[in-house]
Each structure stands twice: as C-alpha cells, then as structure tokens.
Amino acid sequence: MNKVLLRVLGSAQDAGLPHPNCYCDNCKRAMDDPKFKRTAASLAIILPEEKRWHLIDATPDMKEQMIALQRAHNLEGQVMNSVFLTHAHIGHYPGLMFLGKESMNTKQVPVYTGSLMQTMLETHAPWSQLTGLENILLKEIAHDIPVHLEEGVDITPVEVPHRNEFSETFGFCIEGPTKKVLYIPDIDSWDKWEQRIEEVCEKVDICLLDATFFSSSDLAHLGDRDLSEIPHPMITNTMDRLQHLTDTCAIYFTHFNHSNPALHQDGVTRKLIESNGFFLADDGLEFVL
Ligand SMILES: [Zn+2]
Ligand SMILES: [Zn+2]
Ligand SMILES: [Zn+2]
16 A cells, blocks of 8 residues: 655644734744744645645645645645635635636646535635636535545545534544544534544544634633634643543644744743643644555
8 A cells, every 4th residue: 555644734723824914922933934934724635656635725825835745745746636625714715716727727626515615616706717617626525424535545524513604614534544533623612513522532543623722811812702702622621621532642733823822932832732742733744644
C-alpha cells in the first residue's frame, strides 16, 4: 500500500493570523515574523507516489497553502483531485474562486458538499459560474454516508451544530490505511451535538478539534456578552472532557482565533496545553494516515 499523508494546510480561525485590521500582540508578531503567521484552517490528504491530493476546505489562503503543499511533495502543476467542504463560512470555501475562469480554470474538479451548500454554490454568483462552466462538479454528501476517496482511504461526513446561516456544517472522519482521524474545525458546543465527543474520540487515533478560544477570559474584550452565546467550545472545556483519552488518541487543537493565548509569544498557555497531553496543530504539520 502506498503512503497516504494528512497535512495541516492551515490552523487559524477563518480570518487567519494576522487578522484583518487587528494590531493585538499576536497579530503584530505575525506581521513582523512570517513564522508566526497562520493561514485559515484546512487539511489535505496526499498520495505522493500517485501524485494525487484532496483538499478539505478551500480557504481564502488556498493559493499559498497550495504552493507550500506542492513544493513539499513534488506536486507542482498538479491540481487537487477533489475538494470537501465543511460549511459556508468565509474561512472555509472562498478558495474555490481560484478554480474559476479568472484563475486556474479547472475542469470538473469534484466538490463534495451538503445539499444546502450545493444550492448556494449553484444559484449564487460568483460561485454559479464555477458550476455553469464546469470548473467544479458538485457531489452531495450527507451525515454518516462514507465517500470512498482512494484505495484504502474513506471519508465520512459528521454533521455538527454550528451557526448555519447558509449551509449545514460537517466535520469529517478520515480513515486511511493505518489511522483514523476526526476533524471538527467548527462546532457551537460539544453539549449541543447529538454525539458524545468522548465516544467519538475513543474510536479514532487522531483528533483535530475546534480551538477558536482558550477560555472565557479570552473573551473579556467582548464586554458583557453572554458566554453561552459564544459559538465554540473553549480549549479548557475540551481538555476537561477528553483528558482521560490523551494516552490512546493524539488530540490536536486547530482553528485558533488570533486572540487565543495559546498563540502568545511567552508560550505559557501552549506549554500548559502540552503538559496536559494535548497538542497544537501548526501549519505544515503532517501525519501518516
Ligand atoms: Zn471557521
Ligand atoms: Zn489580533
Ligand atoms: Zn464557521
């Protein structure tokens, strides 16, 4: 069986790090030193020997994410073989624009999405041009129905609760020849989900989970907003729930908001997370699947 890799293309919340119009310490540091930049959360499944790769979420940073991936794996000139989309928020699908006529002008790249997102892409400009000109071919996915991606690689959508203004929201369970990975970059809360994260986590080898905020104190700048309305689980809460699983599952955090103290220069919060047995996903991190 040939090698299959999973690459973290990006690990920031939708707007990336630096965040537009923000001059917080994390953002200023990322402006001054490109090593600290983070692009919007996205993954790629790569089969380097076959020269094939698949994209999970097409972010506004897709152009630079593609360059990094292609140059790391001798895939220069090789367009992605398919795209899977989690949902219709701005960090997760606008990269599709680079498949269109003004850019790569791809031919019939399969794009797997839920039915609401399909309708949006088919009926609203500028996305409707991609389907009209067959730069992309939409393929419908649904909760718990696996898609066979490559020999030995299957991907199963897992529907999750999230602010679904324009589309449903999926996470993905990616099963490779040797490892199973759960990817949930956006979810409103573990409690609102009909599945128990502890049980799902027990069945996989690696998790990459929504870590937009670290704790309620990140949100101090939001004033007196009701914390129950903040639509992401806190890292502190996720660590409490999954602490007992860190010996059997490698649990990574991703989708960091620019303000997240896990990204602070002093490294104190990052060390705390790591001393609890959890990991931070960084752009360019790769796993053998
Ligand atoms: Zn997001
Ligand atoms: Zn900032
Ligand atoms: Zn979202």
